[in-house]
Amino acid sequence: MKKSFDILIVGAGTAGMACAIEAAQRGLSVGIVEKSDHIGGAMHWSGGHMSGGGTALQKRKGIDDSPEDHYKDILRISKGTGDLKLIQKAVQEAPKTIDWLDEHGFEFAPEAPRIIYGHVAYTKPRTQYGIDKAKSILKVMQTMWDSLKGNIECFLEHPVLGIDQVNGKWTRIVCSTYEGQLVLTGDYLVITTGGYGSNPDYFRAKHPDTPLMSSTYPTATGDGHKMLEENKGMFRMADLHLPSLGGMELEPGTGRCNFNEAWAMVMTSIYRRPRDIYVNLDGHRFMNEDETDADIRERHVTKQKSWRFWVIFDEEGLMAKDENGNENPIVIGWTIEQIKKEAQRGKCIFKAHSIEGLAESTKLPYETLSRTIANFNRYVDQGEDPDFNREHLEYKLSTAPYYAILVYASVLVSFGGIAVNSDLQILDTDGQVQTGIYGAGELLGLGALSGNAFCSGMAITPALSFGRILGQSLGK
Ligand SMILES: Cc1cc2nc3c(=O)[nH]c(=O)nc-3n(C[C@H](O)[C@H](O)[C@H](O)COP(=O)(O)OP(=O)(O)OC[C@H]3O[C@@H](n4cnc5c(N)ncnc54)[C@H](O)[C@@H]3O)c2cc1C
CATH class of the missing domain: 3.50.50.60 (FAD/NAD(P)-binding domain)
Known part of the structure; x- marks a missing residue:
């Protein structure tokens, strides 16, 4: 050798x-x-x-x-x-x-x-x-x-x-x-x-205020950074961190979401029109869901608690077809069948027959969530969203069952x-x-x-x- x-x-x-x-x-x-x-x-x-x-x-x-x-x-x-x-x-x-x-x-x-x-x-x-x-x-x-x-x-x-x-x-x-x-x-x-990104301790040391949900390759553990820093190597630019949107934690508690298997791509208006609303952990909408600029979307999520949010939709939104009559799943890359199966499993997609039930399984505050949904449904009726000026107001959230996907701003x-x-x-x-x-x-x-x-x-x-x-x- x-x-x-x-x-x-x-x-x-x-x-x-x-x-x-x-x-x-x-x-x-x-x-x-x-x-x-x-x-x-x-x-x-x-x-x-x-x-x-x-x-x-x-x-x-x-x-x-x-x-x-x-x-x-x-x-x-x-x-x-x-x-x-x-x-x-x-x-x-x-x-x-x-x-x-x-x-x-x-x-x-x-x-x-x-x-x-x-x-x-x-x-x-x-x-x-x-x-x-x-x-x-x-x-x-x-x-x-x-x-x-x-x-x-x-x-x-x-x-x-x-x-x-x-x-x-x-x-x-x-x-x-x-x-x-x-x-x-x-x-x-x-x-x-x-x-x-696969070394939580090192990541937290460099980004103390950033929640870590990792989608990075498991070997990305910062060994080279540590080796070089131990020898006076200069570390820089952590303050430029921006997360990626879309990760789902298939197994809660692992701190990991898999980019290739579970990516709730919610780039609405470009890849699909929104039939869903986004709510933060307090049950409030926080952005225009049909915002097409990825950068703006990412930065909105970094202003929410724990850098995560819920994508809420109903059965009609789930089943809605695209302009050409094709299946058009909320999670891009998945089939509707897959989404339903995952909702049955109840780990990162939840399903309930009432808003109250959805609040219970997601631990979102029921009063706020139901008010958020009622307001949104009113905006659909009046054809105008005074809160965020959302353009696509075709679907109300009123056909049970209701669904919620927990989506993370993750580290790719x-x-x-x-x-x-x-x-x-x-x-x-x-x-x-x-x-x-x-x-x-x-x-x-x-x-x-x-x-x-x-x-x-x-x-x-x-x-x-x-x-x-x-x-x-x-x-x-
Ligand atoms: C899911 C995902 C999607 C992505 N998509 C894109 C994309 O579309 N476009 C884009 O531009 N970028 C993308 N990226 C980022 C891009 O792929 C990576 O930044 C790039 O491939 C990293 O290359 P690298 O050589 O630095 O590291 P790697 O390819 O990860 O190679 C590092 C190697 O070093 C080894 N190693 C680590 N520590 C030690 C040690 N102590 N001793 C010996 N060996 C060690 C590792 O095992 C590994 O084999 C994506 C990343 C991920 C995770």
């Missing part, structure tokens, strides 16, 4: 694999150390929505776009927050990264590129994704990886415990093995350990991260460059690359791009 490498990478996920592939293609020896029993990291769960301006796919489809237009859109959406130098670097590299996958047989979904409304929309169809979410990216990378195995030594189930320097240069890592500890060395260290990506300069070198708390050690991926924080906002594709695309840049540039 080799113990010394040209490049030593911690974390065989999105950014780590991209770095390893590029470096191995240049003939460098790569050691990559992974704590879990598989490679791929968050790509196993991620939606895999990438964004890049001026890609070959866009050109094939006649879409005129560029990194400059992408940058302008990000500045608009994020209101100029984030690390603008890193964002510049990411958008310049993004089309090359997407083309790289394209050239290696990436299977784009037929409708891509698209404007995505789950986040604040870009001005152009720029979100590009595969037929099988991020697994489509992993599939292409796995093939490249397999062909380069001669140059890549991958240590699975070797959690890295610490990093170490020799003569002022970071070159060593210590990892745990079944037999004890193993020390590996590299001319360059690259830390790509992902985010920290970590916003805080470790500071790097524009060469991706880790910076310490004094802003000084740490020699020999680099970072990429969610370790850097979504706040750095997307600011205080969700810009479509600005987590996975920079993770791939920055991983690739390091693999192309480090070493001999």
Whole structure:
């Protein structure tokens, strides 16, 4: 077993694999150390929505776009927050990264590129994704990886415990093995350990006022952040945190909601017209349910107690069809049958034959809830919602049974991260460059690359791009 490498990478996920592939293609020896029993990291769960301006796919489809237009859109959406130098670097590299996958047989979904409304929309169809979410990216990378195995030594189930320097240069890592500890060395260290949303203690330390309902990949436990902070690495931008809307906690008390299985996508007006109302834990409506701007919706929920709310609807709303007469379930991606089954289970969707019964099962205050519903029904009758100016007032809540879904503002990506300069070198708390050690991926924080906002594709695309840049540039 080799113990010394040209490049030593911690974390065989999105950014780590991209770095390893590029470096191995240049003939460098790569050691990559992974704590879990598989490679791929968050790509196993991620939606895999990438964004890049001026890609070959866009050109094939006649879409005129560029990194400059992408940058302008990000500045608009994020209101100029984030690390603008890193964002510049990411958008310049993004089309090359997407083309790289394209050239290696990436299977784009037929409708891509698209404007995505789950986040604040870009001005152009720029979100590009595969037929099988991020697994489509992993599939292409796995093939490249397999062909380069001669140059890549991958240590699975070797959690890295610490990093170490020799003569002022970071070159060593210590990892745990079944037999004890193993020390590996590299001319360059690259830390790509992902985010920290699956580590409640670390998350709370960084976001003391933010309730945590996590949808992040289970390995996102902030190991790299901790390792670097212990060595004076600079943590920043946690204050830019914004949650994602839609998570359902299938098993109450777990603190987790699964993005792929239980996402009560409530992007009404764009993906479906509202037949429901949202009430907070006090039983009050708090926003216009047909608000289309994802950012506004997210911020409304962060002003509610515990960052959660109830989606309330009735049987008529549940069964309502779309304009083309097709089934149009309240939970996008589910069938009506699934919703009914889940309501029967009574863990995150509740059903009752009266408003009183619904209040009892959801623990919402009955008096307030029934007044909220009565007011709303009156607004439907009068065709006007004086509270929130909601446009869609087609459905009253008056046909039993009644339903309630508990929806959380959840953590999908970590916003805080470790500071790097524009060469991706880790910076310490004094802003000084740490020699020999680099970072990429969610370790850097979504706040750095997307600011205080969700810009479509600005987590996975920079993770791939920055991983690739390091693999192309480090070493001999
Ligand atoms: C459900 C979901 C949907 C998403 N959808 C999108 C999307 O559509 N578009 C978008 O841009 N972004 C999306 N993201 C975010 C994006 O996928 C991630 O930010 C990105 O993939 C992270 O890449 P990474 O390389 O930083 O981390 P990962 O891919 O998570 O890789 C990190 C690797 O490091 C390993 N590791 C951690 N600690 C150690 C240690 N101590 N020792 C050794 N190894 C370690 C982990 O096991 C893991 O394999 C989504 C994320 C989730 C969870």
